Each structure stands twice: as structure tokens, then as C-alpha cells.
Amino acid sequence: MNSPYPSALLENAVNEFSRLPGIGRKTALRLVLYLLRQDEEKVCHFAETLLKMRKEITYCSLCHNISDSDTCSICADRSRDGSVICVVENVQEVMAIEKTMQFRGSYHVLGGIISPIDGIGPSDLEISSLEERVKAGGIREVILALSATMEGDTTNFYIYRKLQAYPVKVSIIARGVSVGDEIEYADEVTLGRSILNRTPFDESYKLVTK
Amino acid sequence: MNSPYPSALLENAVNEFSRLPGIGRKTALRLVLYLLRQDEEKVCHFAETLLKMRKEITYCSLCHNISDSDTCSICADRSRDGSVICVVENVQEVMAIEKTMQFRGSYHVLGGIISPIDGIGPSDLEISSLEERVKAGGIREVILALSATMEGDTTNFYIYRKLQAYPVKVSIIARGVSVGDEIEYADEVTLGRSILNRTPFDESYKLVTK
Helix, strand or coil, X not given: CCCXXXXXXXXXXXXXXXXXXXXXXXXXXXXXXXXXXXXXXHHHHHHHHHHHHHHHCEECCCCCCEECCCCCHHHHCCCCEEEEEEEECCHHHHHXXXXXXXXXXXXXXXXXXXXXXXXXXHHHCCHHHHHHHHHCCCCCEEEECCCCCHHHHHHHHHHHHHHCCCCCEEEECCCXXXXXCCHHHCCHHHHHHHHHCCCCXXXXXXXXXX | CCCCCCCHHHHHHHHHHHCCCCCCHHHHHHHHHHHHHCCHHHHHHHHHHHHHHHHHCEECCCCCCEECCCCCHHHHCCCCEEEEEEXXXXXXXXXXXXXXXXXXXXXXXXXXXXXXXXXXXXXXXXXXXXXXXXXXXXXXXXXXXXXXXXXXXXXXXXXXXXXXXXXXXXXXXXXCCCCCCCHHHCCHHHHHHHHHCCCCCCCCCCCCCC
């Protein structure tokens, strides 16, 4: 008694949904009532798809990205340059960089970044497997493409120090004024960085606008 | 090829989530990646709870609210006044009114409101079953508690006309200035309505503030 929900089945489903990140109890109720209005078959398909995903998804043994097979489609692609590794946090960043169509090398998915507050240390991430890849040879360059935050920088330095033992170039993606931004409104740290890291400008410079 | 997702299993799960109302593809991916990080057991429980809810949930045969049994806990509660029926759109409104603790009668859940734009007519709603309840006798009052919108008013008038054939009082919940609102900022339609529908003020008036 005294539960605001008229049905325990409904309440359980709302509880499950509201455990998902960013989903509050009101949104959870709205989602559950939506599913309740759908055909049983559709809800069944929804549940089965989630289960199948959780049970069958694997990770690429090389770059640790989510994959349907032991080697992901990017690592398996012979037309890509396996000697350049772009280090990212998660699958979302791989998708974002792939969307730019400016990178034809391979990736290394760390599975997060070093964050003492969240209890995530280097050993929780795929850093030693990155070192192994570099150690095995054939790697020319490692590009650090982590978040431009304190945690990202901590992770950048950690990886940089680990890789200093090997003959590999370590670079970091450019930090500067976003394309489309007006200089007046850029924050001072970003603007300062964009001046320090200025690049040569000549006829070959690619003018890109949003 | 050319799917931005590194895995078909992942993409299917994202597709399923993004079909839910208010969930875009980015949010869907975030939810799916969250589930992927959970124990298989937890994801299993999530899926099973949804399925069980969809398969086993029933509706109260009297008020048509969501229920775990043939008669919902409100209709079955002998301490409540079954001769007063509060007409609402959905289960959310029942929960909202129950939360006020100002109503001890019964409900009638229409399952929506008349909305020609969405193709919802009177026959799609539980209006004839409301008429049956009133026809069967023993009902003193029907309180209309639908949205204060064009669709809500259309439904209010439709129900009002249907019930005119019976000796039942039809009332509508008060529309006026929200508790806590400053008069200056109330919209003019609401303010005008609150003047027209003014109520007597004396010692018995309940002063409520948020």
C-alpha cells in the first residue's frame, strides 16, 4: 500500500528504466506506458534485442573497440594504415572520428580515462595492451585523442611516459578555436592555446567552414 | 558497410531504444553502452521485467486503470466513495490526483482524449463504459479532470452531452491561478476564468501555499 503505482508490474518496470543514466521516474513511466501500448510482439523484440546484444557482443582483440567478431572491421581493413594508432576513450569517439572521414589509421579504445574520483586507474584501462601493440613494432605514430579535461590530460601524460621507451612519435589532436566560432567569444585558455599552436598558412591550407 | 556503428548487434539495440518517445539516437547509444557495461544478469532482469509487465498487466474492469487484478485497489477500497467518479485521461493523472490526497472517490480512465489530429475519436476511448457505469445507477457525481486544452474541452463537452440523459451531477475541476503564482504573471485567459469562477471566502477557506 501507499505506492503511487496502481500495479506492482508497472512499478517494477519503472524501477528498471529509472536505473538507466539520465532517466528519471517520470520519463521512465512515460517509456513504460509507451511500451504497454505496443504489441506484445514488439516489446518481445525490444527485450530480445537487448539481451542478444549483451550476450553476443565482443571486443576487437587488437583495438578493443566493440565488434561482432574477434577483429573489428576497421582493424581488418587492409586499406587503412595500421602503423598509426589513434587513442580514444570509447566507441562513441571512434564513431565521431570516423564521421569526419579525416583519419585512415587504426584505433585503440581505452575504455575510459584515468579518473581518481571515479576510482578509475591505469590498470582499469586498456593502456598496457596499447604498450604491447607499440612494443610489438610496426607503429609509427600514436595520436592522443582524449577529452581536453584534467582527466584527459592526466591520461595523456601517463601514456606519453609509458611510450617514451619506444621509437614511436606521440602526437595530440589540435586544441584551438572551434570552426564557426567567433574569436571574441572563445574562452581565453582555448584562444591562448590556438595562438601557441598556430600552423603555417599558405595556398595548401584547407578552408573549412561548418 | 558505411554504418557508423562498429557492430550490428549494437546498432539493433540503438534502433530499438531510439523508437521510444523522446529518445534520440545519441541518448539511445548512451543507454545501450550503459547496459553493455552491466552484468549480463542485470540486463536479463531488465528485459524480463519489461516482458512480464507487457504480458501480465491487466486493466481494472470497472475504471479501466492499469491493475494487477480484475478490480484495481482503488475500486476495491470500501472506504472510498464509489458514487463519485473522477474522469481522467491516463494512469499518470490518477497518480497525480492520488498524490494530492484530496479525493476519496473512484476514477474512470478514458485512455486518452478526443483528438481528430491524432485520429482519436470517442469510440477509441472508454466513454461508453463510463456511460454504462452511470446508467447502472448509484453515481451521484462525475468530475471531469481532463487537460485544459482544446482537445480536453471537446472531450468534456462530448461526455457532458452523453451524461445529460441521466440524473447525475457533472462538474469540472477548477481552472484558475496556480497556487504560488503571482497575479501579474498569470495568463489572461486563466486569470479571467479565475474571476468568473470565484468561490466564497470566509473562515472556512483553506489557505494553501506551496
